[in-house]
Amino acid sequence: MKKILETVWVVLIVLTIFAYLLGYLKLISTSLVAVLLFTTFIKGALVSDYFMGLKDVGVKFRFIPIIWLTVVITLIAIAYYL
Amino acid sequence: MSKDLIAEEKYPPGDFGVWIIIYVELLTFGLFFVGYAFSRRDNLEMFNTSQLMLNQTSGFINTFILITSSYFVAKGVQIIRNMTPESRERANKEASKWLKYAIACGIAFLFIKFSEFYHIFGEGITLSTNKFFMFYLLLTMFHFMHVFLGTIILFNVHQRTKIAGYTPEDHRGFESGASYWHMVDLLWIVLFPLVYIIR
Numbered sequence: 001m002k003k004i005l006e007t008v009w010v011v012l013i014v015l016t017i018f019a020y021l022l023g024y025l026k027l028i029s030t031s032l033v034a035v036l037l038f039t040t041f042i043k044g045a046l047v048s049d050y051f052m053g054l055k056d057v058g059v060k061f062r063f064i065p066i067i068w069l070t071v072v073i074t075l076i077a078i079a080y081y082l
Numbered sequence: 083m084s085k086d087l088i089a090e091e092k093y094p095p096g097d098f099g100v101w102i103i104i105y106v107e108l109l110t111f112g113l114f115f116v117g118y119a120f121s122r123r124d125n126l127e128m129f130n131t132s133q134l135m136l137n138q139t140s141g142f143i144n145t146f147i148l149i150t151s152s153y154f155v156a157k158g159v160q161i162i163r164n165m166t167p168e169s170r171e172r173a174n175k176e177a178s179k180w181l182k183y184a185i186a187c188g189i190a191f192l193f194i195k196f197s198e199f200y201h202i203f204g205e206g207i208t209l210s211t212n213k214f215f216m217f218y219l220l221l222t223m224f225h226f227m228h229v230f231l232g233t234i235i236l237f238n239v240h241q242r243t244k245i246a247g248y249t250p251e252d253h254r255g256f257e258s259g260a261s262y263w264h265m266v267d268l269l270w271i272v273l274f275p276l277v278y279i280i281r
Contacts, residue, residue: 005160009153016149016274020142023279036275043271047149051156052264053257058091064105065268072112076276079119 008050015039033080037073044069095159096258104265107228111221111269115276118217125213130281132214135205140198141278144191145270148229151187152267154180155236155260158243162253171246177256178243181236184263188233195226218277225269232266235259 019036022028028036048065049055055062094101122129158180165173202219209216239259242248248256 005153005156009149012149013146016142016145019275019279020138020145023138023281024142028279028281033280036279040272040275044268047152047264047268047271051152051267052261053095053156053159056092057094061092061094061101065108068108068112069272072115072272075116076119076280079116079123080280 004050008046012043012046015043030081034077037077041069041073044073094261095254096261097254100258100261104261107265107269111224111272114217114221114224115272118221118276121213121217128212129214132212132218133278133281135202135207136218136278137198137201138278140194141274144194145274147187147191147194148267148270151184151191152264154184154187155263158184159257159260162243162248162256165248165250167250170249174243174246174248177248178240181240181243185233185236185240188229188236191229192226192233195222195229199223199226221273221277225266225273228266228269232259232263235262 018039022032022036045066048069049062052065054065158177161173161177161180199222202215207215207219209219236259239256242255
């Protein structure tokens, strides 16, 4: 538990490398966009919960950035797929 | 609702004012992101062709830099939150070190982004070139201004840590600056795949 910030940093960097490789190696496909958007959501939630420190605050405050992420990423997905 | 339950409600770190700013910024950028996504849908070919002119590697490096700077700031906050009256001087000094790293990252981000703008403008591209570049320039320049402001805020917080200005009872200023910086990171985390990767 002590190294939680370090763990979060590693996960964020790994997911960023994944996103970059998808673009750089031109592997991005319709189905992988969904995966990419999901990993973006995970990254945003990690920043909000652990870096911003919202994990331990009141539910309504914690979920404002999460709801923002959900709505924005869902609308991006709708624009992409529909 | 019982008194205990009310007392348990914890507020986000920092001043409430900074959170109002954060929510407004999230909403504003959110509208831009969605606007970009729907415009792209109507101009698919043009967006995909124009996107090829962007440098994905510098976008990736900037993402790496911002995430790492956010980690440095979070380390600083952790130290400041856990300080005791006895460890005040040491904690401020330690937090000051982490902030210095974060400020260096902020400056590196600005430098890389500035060279990207220099290249783009050198190609004769402006806001009116096409819809893709209108969104790209608006989003990234608006974000650039936030990183610039965030770096200045971190610098001010850093100056206060140098005089051991934060105490176990009063470190809201530190938390407010940190929260603003994390918001800048959060916005870039969505911006990077949306503008640089998805096609």
